[in-house]
Amino acid sequence: MSTEVRVPTLGESVTEATVATWFKKPGDPVAADEMLCELETDKVTVEVPSPAAGTLGEIVAGEGETVGVDALLATISEGAGAKSDDADDSAEQDKTQPAASESNGDKGNVDVMVPTLGESVSEATVSTWFKKVGDSVSQDEMLCELETDKVSVEVPSPAAGTICDILAQEGDTVQAGGKIAVLSGSADGTITPDKRPEPADDDSAPEGGKETQSAQGGDIEHAPSAKKAMAEKGLSADQVQGSGRDGRIMKEDVAKAASAATSAPAASAQPAQAPRAPVSADDAAREERVKMTRLRQTIAKRLKDSQNTAAMLTTYNEVDMTEVMALRNEYKDEFLKKHGVKLGFMSFFTKACCHALKEVPEVNAEIDGTDIVYKNFVHMGIAAGTPTGLVVPVIRDTDAMSFAAIEKAIAEKGARARDGKLSMAEMQGGTFTISNGGVYGSLMSSPILNPPQSGILGMHKIQQRPMVVNGEIKARPMMYLALSYDHRIVDGKGAVTFLVRVKEALEDPRRLLMDL
Structure with missing residues (x-):
């Protein structure tokens, strides 16, 4: 049995969007509500979740294509790892390749998420990690400390287990509700290290791998319309601050950067702060440079x-x-x-x-x-x-x-x-x-x-x-x-x-x- 993945409602008076990024490829197992792709409209970015657990089949609309509301994007064969509609084959596959949700239950994988940071506070900086990959932790043990504009927030471990992946390093900026680490452990609480795949260099990397690569400064595929807009306005990617997933540059980000560039000449005439006085090599060797805290x-x-x-x-x-x-x-x-x-x-x-x-x-x-x-x-x-x-x-x-x-x-x-x-x-x-x-x-x-x-x-x-x-x-x-x-x-x-x-x-x- 297959399930269709279609373009969701995009908003009032918005009738079409561009397929920006596919996070999965045909044949990949997906869990219900796992993000499959990202669509870009004139104003907003829309994430498309999987309507059911199963295996991603055919991708009908590739990256860069324009699609209308309710257009077919892809199909999903229900049952994790299923390659056909045959129930016996699906059952046989299930014996050897558990679904993502079952895998989490067997291995005891638990995501460590950024807690609520406070009213109107949407991001924080990872200040200190008290644990490292491979360390065993008990439930409610402090894993790291986050720093917002005004307060410090301690992040406790949601369960007992072993830290198998840290997605946000010290100094990284994280969003409220974002994933910062992964714990592994068996269902009965016994600590069992989890073997996670290394991030791949191509689009075949699973979603977790892509997030890790982005957190460590890997390449990010920007929206096709943003690339076109940057080419038209003569801007490079390092001149634009991305607001999309994992820092991806969207069309509206290019417009903001272009608008800021037009007002930059007047601002650049008066520097924001006085330049540093010349420093000798001997003095420079005895200086210490420390990044300002968010506070x-x-x-x-x-x-x-x-x-x-x-x-x-x-x-x-x-x-x-x-x-x-x-x-x-x-x-x-x-x-x-x-x-x-x-x-x-x-x-x-x-x-x-x-x-x-x-x-x-x-x-x-x-x-x-x-x-x-x-x-x-x-x-x-x-x-x-x-x-x-x-x-x-x-x-x-x-x-x-x-x-x-x-x-x-x-x-x-x-x-x-x-x-x-x-x-x-x-x-x-x-x-x-x-x-x-x-x-x-x-x-x-x-x-x-x-x-x-x-x-x-x-x-x-x-x-x-x-x-x-x-x-x-x-x-x-x-x-x-x-x-x-x-x-x-x-x-x-x-x-x-x-x-x-x-x-x-x-x-x-x-x-x-x-x-x-």
């Missing part, structure tokens, strides 16, 4: 985007910390005993900022096109330095939280940040940010906005300085405060008023209780 690249991009987008300005003030320190010293032991967390300065500053944001709401707002979006809540971002870079976990609805709740949240988010355990959701949605450079000894700085927020408060080191108090010079614990703000939405009056309200609340903490 560091994201920090660099976002901070530069912030400077380029916002009309950023910083205003300063100073606060006498005498009253806050006295109040903290008086109640810190009792606070710790009752709430199980230390009373720090961050809860005072958070409360003071929430109080000031009510009076100056534009500092808690953001610009969306030609609109100003005022937030009637405070989701406070608390900047935290980690071994891998700066992250800003967000504490939601801090304006409705107590001192104890704020301190507990800061401690919990800080610990998760240092361990690289923060999720993307925990670092999104902030409306205002506090950055405490004082813990590192900073006396004064100008913090950079965390877009799309319109304000960020910089705290600094508490230092004893001579101050005039009631006509007398006294040593006082003083701290400089810095508010960076987006001048497109916040005027100087609003920024200064905000800092003054924070100063007043900290110099007389009772004002926070009285809502003054």
